[in-house]
Amino acid sequence: MTQPILLSDAEKERRKIKADDRMREIMAAYYMEAKLPPKERKKKIAWITSGGPVEPLHVMDVIPIYPENYGAMIGASKMGVPLCEKAEEMGYARDLCSYARADIAAAEVQGGPIGGLPEPDMLICCNNICGTVLKWYEVQARRFQVPLFILDTPITHTRFNDDMRRYVQRQVKEYIGFLEEVCGRPFDYDRMAEVGRLSIRGQELWQEILETTVHKPAPMTCFDAFFHLAMIVTLRGTQTAVDYYQMLLAELKERVARGIGMVPNEKYRLVWDNLPIWYRLRWLSNKFMERSACLVADTYTAGWTSWLPLTDRNNFLGFLGESYARIFLNSGTDLMAENIIRIVKKYDAQGVVFHSNRSCKPYSFGQYDIQRIIQQRLGIPTLMIEADMVDERSFSEGQIETRIDAFLETLK
Amino acid sequence: MDPFKRIKEIVADPYAYARTWKKEKGGLVIGHFCSYTPVELIASVGALPFRIFPGKDALSLADAHLQAYCCNPVRGALEEALRGRLDFLEGAAFPHTCDSMMRLSDIWRLNAGFPFHADVILPVKTTGESAAEYSLAVLQRFKKDLERHFKRTLTTEKLGEVLRVYNRIRRGLERLYRLRSEDPFLFGGGGLLALTQAAGFMDPYDLAEEVEGLVERFEKEGPQGRSRVKRLILSGGMCLMPDLFQALEGLGARVVWDDFCTGARYVEGGVEEEGDPLQALSRRYLQRVVCPAKHAGLRSRGEYLMEKVKEHRADGVLLFQLKFCDPHAFDYPYIKGLLDEAGVPHVHLEIEDPHTFGGPLRTRCEAFLEML
Numbered sequence: 142m143t144q145p146i147l148l149s150d151a152e153k154e155r156r157k158i159k160a161d162d163r164m165r166e167i168m169a170a171y172y173m174e175a176k177l178p179p180k181e182r183k184k185k186i187a188w189i190t191s192g193g194p195v196e197p198l199h200v201m202d203v204i205p206i207y208p209e210n211y212g213a214m215i216g217a218s219k220m221g222v223p224l225c226e227k228a229e230e231m232g233y234a235r236d237l238c239s240y241a242r243a244d245i246a247a248a249e250v251q252g253g254p255i256g257g258l259p260e261p262d263m264l265i266c267c268n269n270i271c272g273t274v275l276k277w278y279e280v281q282a283r284r285f286q287v288p289l290f291i292l293d294t295p296i297t298h299t300r301f302n303d304d305m306r307r308y309v310q311r312q313v314k315e316y317i318g319f320l321e322e323v324c325g326r327p328f329d330y331d332r333m334a335e336v337g338r339l340s341i342r343g344q345e346l347w348q349e350i351l352e353t354t355v356h357k358p359a360p361m362t363c364f365d366a367f368f369h370l371a372m373i374v375t376l377r378g379t380q381t382a383v384d385y386y387q388m389l390l391a392e393l394k395e396r397v398a399r400g401i402g403m404v405p406n407e408k409y410r411l412v413w414d415n416l417p418i419w420y421r422l423r424w425l426s427n428k429f430m431e432r433s434a435c436l437v438a439d440t441y442t443a444g445w446t447s448w449l450p451l452t453d454r455n456n457f458l459g460f461l462g463e464s465y466a467r468i469f470l471n472s473g474t475d476l477m478a479e480n481i482i483r484i485v486k487k488y489d490a491q492g493v494v495f496h497s498n499r500s501c502k503p504y505s506f507g508q509y510d511i512q513r514i515i516q517q518r519l520g521i522p523t524l525m526i527e528a529d530m531v532d533e534r535s536f537s538e539g540q541i542e543t544r545i546d547a548f549l550e551t552l553k
Numbered sequence: 554m555d556p557f558k559r560i561k562e563i564v565a566d567p568y569a570y571a572r573t574w575k576k577e578k579g580g581l582v583i584g585h586f587c588s589y590t591p592v593e594l595i596a597s598v599g600a601l602p603f604r605i606f607p608g609k610d611a612l613s614l615a616d617a618h619l620q621a622y623c624c625n626p627v628r629g630a631l632e633e634a635l636r637g638r639l640d641f642l643e644g645a646a647f648p649h650t651c652d653s654m655m656r657l658s659d660i661w662r663l664n665a666g667f668p669f670h671a672d673v674i675l676p677v678k679t680t681g682e683s684a685a686e687y688s689l690a691v692l693q694r695f696k697k698d699l700e701r702h703f704k705r706t707l708t709t710e711k712l713g714e715v716l717r718v719y720n721r722i723r724r725g726l727e728r729l730y731r732l733r734s735e736d737p738f739l740f741g742g743g744g745l746l747a748l749t750q751a752a753g754f755m756d757p758y759d760l761a762e763e764v765e766g767l768v769e770r771f772e773k774e775g776p777q778g779r780s781r782v783k784r785l786i787l788s789g790g791m792c793l794m795p796d797l798f799q800a801l802e803g804l805g806a807r808v809v810w811d812d813f814c815t816g817a818r819y820v821e822g823g824v825e826e827e828g829d830p831l832q833a834l835s836r837r838y839l840q841r842v843v844c845p846a847k848h849a850g851l852r853s854r855g856e857y858l859m860e861k862v863k864e865h866r867a868d869g870v871l872l873f874q875l876k877f878c879d880p881h882a883f884d885y886p887y888i889k890g891l892l893d894e895a896g897v898p899h900v901h902l903e904i905e906d907p908h909t910f911g912g913p914l915r916t917r918c919e920a921f922l923e924m925l
Contacts, residue, residue, distance in 0.1 A: 234903075272880065277883065280883060291678045298659060304691060305674075308676070311686070312681075475662075497620055506653060506657075509617060
């Protein structure tokens with residue numbers, strides 16, 4: 142086994158991404174505002190799925206809250222197991238998505254790192270990421286007795302057709318109507334144009350940030366991207382996200398210029414597929430780092446930029462439905478394989494690590510086929526880790542460590 | 554003689570039925586997996602819609618494509634295809650329901666090697682004007698796909714005729730369901746189970762005759778008011794367990810209704826026979842009893858079940874939870890709450906696959922019935 146690389150404090154400090162602190166401040170302020178009593182807050186709250194159309198909410202001054210982001214926070218703070226168990230006590234099967242279980246239980250016991258999410262005034266569910274969110278949001282709509290809007294985005298198994306296009310476009314109009322009714326005022330289309338511009342700008346910056354790791358050594362790893370992702374998920378369409386990402390991008394560019402890599406002696410470049418294993422980010426990051434392997438890119442964080450090519454910046458609302466419908470996760474297994482192949486080539490990676498995530502069936506089923514397609518097309522080794530994004534009970538440390546070692550051996 | 558003898562024989566070997574049908578009729582067979590498949594369109598181009606159920610053997614080939622945390626019906630159906638047991642198929646149609654079915658479509662398309670493959674991505678929410686318009690467009694597109702592949706025009710007249718045949722089937726099956734509820738001793742539940750299973754793959758014209766023959770027979774015999782028995786409703790996804798019915802009957806209980814996609818959810822709700830048949834068909838799929846993977850409202854599933862409990866004076870409800878079936882698992886706490894509130898006894902039974910009625914399941918059923 143490779144000997145761990147010990148870094149001095151000064152070296153650690155040199156490698157640390159300085160923008161991290163600002164990120165924490167922004168996220169804290171975001172949750173603090175949302176947690177204010179409704180009278181002080183003066184804004185309505187919508188719970189929305191991570192791939193949901195958030196921009197119209199900003200237009201209506203509604204604070205978007207992402208139970209999935211909270212799920213990630215619960216996972217990262219290692220608070221997942223008791224909450225998942227609580228959900229199981231409530232009758233939700235252990236096989237269900239751990240974000241959903243954690244959120245349902247957190248709502249029941251005001252649990253998790255910020256003592257529960259602020260209660261929603263409405264729920265916005267877009268099924269472009271899975272069918273699970275539909276059921277999960279039904280549960281929460283019954284609990285909180287608030288209106289639920291569903292944006293139904295047909296999957297592109299092979300081709301996105303005109304019927305789908307018309308269906309999602311019509312639903313965007315229904316969505317605006319829904320918001321006007323719940324908020325009790327007309328929709329401001331001029332403001333929509335501005336929010337749309339900010340959303341696209343944020344996505345472009347996020348794309349540029351992710352692309353900095355094309356450089357060797359990569360100035361960050363996907364574990365850093367998992368952290369900085371929260372901004373594009375939760376504050377997409379705001380100036381805050383744009384400003385922050387400009388700052389982060391500048392820092393990463395400077396690292397590139399100075400040749401500062403995140404992994405000392407970067408030797409192997411890898412791609413990650415599926416959601417992070419939130420409660421083991423540091424452990425996994427260290428495991429790979431100790432072996433001079435850098436996870437330079439991933440399919441997950443790139444998911445928030447995958448609709449960029451489809452967006453018409455002069456008609457944001459007109460393309461909103463289609464952009465959201467055509468995210469990579471809402472596409473066929475072979476299209477997902479093509480996406481990984483593109484990423485591997487772009488980032489000059491030598492292998493792919495798949496997280497077979499018990500919580501996420503649409504992301505995980507098909508991975509075995511994708512693995513085969515990649516091996517056939519690129520002839521590079523791949524690794525399959527079976528775990529769960531929040532529920533630590535599905536993580537077998539010894540087994541996973543052995544598999545990582547064996548995999549890295551094949552790269553030599 | 555068992556009035557369901559022919560049906561039970563057919564159900565014992567569906568593949569043989571499909572092969573014989575193909576030979577005799579010279580038509581093609583299109584596989585499907587779900588009661589949301591617009592089988593009426595498939596039948597209208599002269600093909601046989603064939604519902605594929607998981608096999609009963611241990612899985613091996615499917616393991617290379619689907620993780621162990623995928624449900625048995627999806628893995629089991631893939632296994633059948635990969636083993637070449639479905640070689641009589643021309644291909645399959647995949648209506649969009651749950652995430653697992655959605656990925657099965659991809660994996661099937663990449664590996665099963667059939668000439669025909671159709672994704673019928675009907676809306677997930679069944680209410681609202683946009684969903685109604687889209688649903689019709691999906692059916693129109695599927696119709697065109699079939700016409701192109703089968704090189705024949707699907708006429709309005711033919712579709713209208715086929716819809717009327719399916720209406721006869723559904724009306725007849727519903728009549729049998731109601732007769733059984735009026736007099737649960739009129740015929741055993743195993744027969745009706747076989748009949749609804751056969752409805753997934755039998756030639757609709759053949760099936761309509763069979764169903765109507767049974768209706769006539771049992772109406773003649775007539776319900777005789779033998780309704781004093783422990784009356785049960787079964788709820789869940791798919792159920793293919795004849796042993797379950799025998800066991801329940803042996804324990805002094807009778808099934809009076811169900812909420813299975815292989816049962817009443819398929820049976821209830823006909824197609825309007827007036828007007829444009831495709832529009833009528835689209836409305837039927839939007840208005841039918843909802844699958845938990847679809848959204849017809851926050852309470853539609855619970856209300857349906859409670860209505861059935863009341864209407865059929867059920868003494869208890871058996872809730873079958875197929876392992877890894879997420880849509881059903883999400884609904885369970887809500888449905889449990891409704892049953893508790895109404896004081897209706899119920900039991901939650903987790904099953905690994907839709908075929909096996911094993912010892913532990915029997916024991917739990919026994920314990921539940923003793924409590925009633």
